[in-house]
Amino acid sequence: MKNDVSVLRPKNIKELDQILLRNGAQWTFVAGGTDLLVRKQSWRQTTHIIDLTGVPELHKRIETDNRRARIGAAVPYSVVINHPFIKAHFPILCQACSQIGSIQIQNRGTIGGNIANASPAGDTLPVLAVLDADILVGPAQTGDFKRFKVNEIMKGPGQTGLQANQYIAYIEIPVLKAKNQFWAFRKIGQRAAIAISKLSLAVLGWFEEDRKIREIRIATGSVAPVISRHEKTEKILTGQFLSEKLIEQAAETIKQEIDPISDVRSTAAYRREITANVLRDVLYALLKA
Ligand SMILES: Cc1cc2nc3c(=O)[nH]c(=O)nc-3n(C[C@H](O)[C@H](O)[C@H](O)COP(=O)(O)OP(=O)(O)OC[C@H]3O[C@@H](n4cnc5c(N)ncnc54)[C@H](O)[C@@H]3O)c2cc1C
Numbered sequence: 001m002k003n004d005v006s007v008l009r010p011k012n013i014k015e016l017d018q019i020l021l022r023n024g025a026q027w028t029f030v031a032g033g034t035d036l037l038v039r040k041q042s043w044r045q046t047t048h049i050i051d052l053t054g055v056p057e058l059h060k061r062i063e064t065d066n067r068r069a070r071i072g073a074a075v076p077y078s079v080v081i082n083h084p085f086i087k088a089h090f091p092i093l094c095q096a097c098s099q100i101g102s103i104q105i106q107n108r109g110t111i112g113g114n115i116a117n118a119s120p121a122g123d124t125l126p127v128l129a130v131l132d133a134d135i136l137v138g139p140a141q142t143g144d145f146k147r148f149k150v151n152e153i154m155k156g157p158g159q160t161g162l163q164a165n166q167y168i169a170y171i172e173i174p175v176l177k178a179k180n181q182f183w184a185f186r187k188i189g190q191r192a193a194i195a196i197s198k199l200s201l202a203v204l205g206w207f208e209e210d211r212k213i214r215e216i217r218i219a220t221g222s223v224a225p226v227i228s229r230h231e232k233t234e235k236i237l238t239g240q241f242l243s244e245k246l247i248e249q250a251a252e253t254i255k256q257e258i259d260p261i262s263d264v265r266s267t268a269a270y271r272r273e274i275t276a277n278v279l280r281d282v283l284y285a286l287l288k289a
Pocket residue numbers: 028029030031032033034035036037038052073074099100101102105108109110111112113114115116117121122123124166167168169194195196197
């Protein structure tokens with residue numbers, strides 16, 4: 001490493017915030033390092049590094065109560081996946097985290113890193129969108145963190161709205177009504193394991209007692225430059241009973257609604273088709289359940 005690189009390892013969140021409020025440098029935060037360390041070019045230009053893994057509030061803590069879970073942004077995926085409260089209340093998040101990379105990546109990688117990396121292929125992003133998670137951003141001013149939704153933080157591939165001294169502190173997820181809830185997370189990649197998504201689809205919703213859809217939230221990753229919910233498709237399904245006709249209508253709507261990109265992994269035409277097919281598959285599974 002170059003001699004003029006400064007690496008700080010604050011011991012708690014107060015110390016971290018003091019550094020950031022005092023020093024206006026172009027900070028690079030490191031959590032698991034699974035994205036950062038493979039980015040050879042930009043990593044070489046880094047001069048001011050803050051290692052978040054020494055901050056227990058961010059690296060070790062998941063706080064829960066009957067209203068919400070607050071996950072430290074630098075808590076490794078494997079801890080999130082095995083946390084009893086997260087498993088019980090947010091199985092869709094566990095499902096997405098357990099499909100990221102390999103066990104080794106899950107032991108180091110973090111949700112905060114996934115968000116800040118701002119890749120449209122970040123697997124937690126569509127899930128956080130349907131869970132309506134708040135992203136809490138520090139440094140805290142008079143004890144308060146700034147709150148954003150995932151689509152407000154992500155501005156485009158590799159770009160966030162975070163300023164040079166801002167970091168993601170927590171991911172806060174409201175506890176949702178469990179009764180009549182349904183959910184699905186599907187990921188399409190080149191291979192079964194250690195694959196970057198060509199498409200990820202997150203669906204979360206609730207049935208009425210009579211199985212009419214009361215509410216449904218649908219978000220995709222890897223399709224467009226940013227993560228978004230698909231409100232037109234959600235509207236087609238809301239207040240309706242699932243039927244073959246409705247499912248075909250929803251599949252056709254999402255095909256029109258998304259604005260896919262062509263890149264090294266897939267063409268836009270493929271992404272349009274596969275998104276409709278995967279949604280169709282999820283809805284047919286619900287119809288048959
Ligand atoms: C082999 C391999 C397989 C992978 N597979 C997948 C996959 O299947 N799905 C997927 O989504 N991703 C995958 N990834 C990408 C990566 O593992 C994830 O994006 C992971 O969540 C990054 O977290 P991290 O803690 O390692 O981030 P880091 O590498 O530490 O940081 C990533 C970026 O976020 C910034 N950052 C980190 N934490 C914060 C914070 N709290 N506040 C502000 N900025 C922060 C860093 O400065 C950097 O710019 C894979 C990576 C590898 C190497």
